[in-house]
Amino acid sequence: MKQTYFHSVTLDKEKCMGCTNCIRRCPTEAIRVRDGKARIIKERCIDCGECIRVCPYHAKQALTDPFSSIEKFKYKIALPAPALYGQFHNVRDINVILNGLKEIGFDDVYEVARAAEIVTIATMDLLMQKKLEMPVISTACPAILRLIRVRFPSLIKNLLPLNAPMDLAAKLARRRAIEKKGIPPEDIGVFFISPCPAKVTTLHEPLGEDTSPVDGVIAISEVYKKLAPILGSLKPKEKLVRAGLKGVNWCHSGGEAKALSKDAYLAVDGIDNVISVLESLEDNQISHVEFVEACACAGGCVGGPLTVENGYAARARIEQISKKLTSYETERELPQIDLEDVLISKPIEYVPILKLDDDRAVAMQKMQEMKAIEERLPKLDCGSCGAPSCKALAEDVVRGFGREIDCIHNLRSKVNELVREISELEM
Ligand code: SF4
Ligand code: SF4
Incomplete structure (x- = not known):
């Protein structure tokens, strides 16, 4: 059943020392410290995770699904965010990581990077049709989407009306399991391996949809604990890589925008920088761009609070190991997709929390x-x-x-x- 104002980011009162470090970093003024303890005003929180990063006592945490939750389903599908590929210092092949996911308990893997490529194609289609309000703002980062809904309502009309790659990957993976493998729908559990808490919130509060196609969100840091010990010696049993370079590059700032092959784009990362760009857009001070990519985390998803590796080091590693993806790219085909599959089904609405x-x-x-x-x-x-x-x-x-x-x-x-x-x- 749908919960009202579910949030992934929560406070462990016992650990909070009331130091007030977090109140200044919150972009929506959602935190107060009273009687020596922090409190999150739920309606205002956008689950950006800034407070998790700055709390010296680790009192802020992200609620995610435990790895054991995959056992509730007979057929378990992993949806790895491409940020996962940059976490392991001893791995030089994405295929090893994908095979590793099957070794630790998943029955199938569907790369979110592959769905990202499909979203790219759908975005290019919509841009060509010239039916969108310019500049178009990406809807891939759920924290930014929520920020726009609560603080920049005049920009809602500019939001790209497409599912995020996580949701599309879940739909396609489930369909493949039913149609190609004959798995009963009730046996299928689809789990996103996430760099960020805001994705957990969209599972409970789907944007532009009534229900989420994802069954659970597991932190990259939790999957890392299971994968890291086995990947060094793992010999891949099958070729599972389907995504190309453009899809994998969505994991860092600029990747989504560059994939559109347009010159007139703007890519911004880090919550303060994003707010400054959104303010300029609101005031019509940016007129020369067609597409705006905005990520709450510094460096993009590789900088998410649920990752293990430093975001910039993860990006450098992904750039090294994804070079061989160009050869995969020539061998693969993207699934035929109806634009209706990618379009969101409900309008994105203003959330008047500041009234x-x-x-x-x-x-x-x-x-x-x-x-x-x-x-x-x-x-x-x-x-x-x-x-x-x-x-x-x-x-x-x-x-x-x-x-x-x-x-x-x-x-x-x-x-x-x-x-x-x-x-x-x-x-
Ligand atoms: S930074 Fe951490 S310890 Fe300090 S007030 Fe915020 S939650 Fe409490
Ligand atoms: S997650 Fe972000 S919006 Fe929510 S309380 Fe923490 S800093 Fe504020």
Whole structure:
């Protein structure tokens, strides 16, 4: 059953020391520290994983499926994100990694990189038809998709209306198991091997679809523990590589955009850089590009918080080992795909989490209260109240989950005032 506001990124209260490191890094001001513990405002969180990266006490974590969850199904299919290929220092052949997935318990493997190539072809088709709002913004990174839905609603019309490669790979892998191998649908379990927590959220909150075609999302770091000890000596039993260079390159920043063979593209990575580009797009300051690729993680998916290897080292390794993919590319064919298979079935909608009230008049009144409170705050944005800025504390007060007295500077002046009054009375 669909849950409301499911989030992969969660807090382990026991581990949180209330240091406030995370509140400043959150791009949607979704974290507060109150009574010495952090709290995530679920509606605002986009599962970008920034807080996982910066917490020195490992108090923020991503909820993913344990590897053992594949045992719930008789026929288990792995969907490896191409970022997986860069994690192993002793492997020089992607085919070894794919065979390794079968060794550790999967019955079949469908490369997400292959689905990425199909999405590339569908994107080129749509761009040629000239029916899309320019510039077109990629929908591959679920954290950015959510960011646009909550913070940049005017850009929703620019979003590419196609399934992400993970979802397409799941559909195609399931279809292949049913049609070519005769597996009953209820026996099939499809698992994405993920570099990022936002993919877990899309499994529970699918975007542009009613239900997700994926049954589970397992962290690359968890699969790594099983694969790393066996890959060094593994002799591949079959050729499982089907994806070409263009699909594999989706794992790093610029890969998706370059695959379109268009000059007028912009590729941006890292959440702060993405926000700056989206602000410029909103203000019509970028007019010379047709396609915008935006990844929340620095360097693209190889920099995801659920990976093991440094993102830049992983990219360099993937570039080395994917050179031989050009030979595979000449031997393979992409499956024939109907554009309907790739198009999302539901419109992507605005999520008005920043609204102060549904009633416009009440919202206006709250906005005025908020401004008045903000005026009384010192505008230092020091974070010691547990909110990321004075404006955020003012909003918290209006929403009923903060007090002006949480500001230690205001508290100090109030105490000083009180001391002065008492000493005046004593005189
Ligand atoms: S970074 Fe955030 S979650 Fe981690 S200990 Fe500090 S306040 Fe708690
Ligand atoms: S995952 Fe990202 S959006 Fe969510 S609380 Fe952490 S930093 Fe904020």
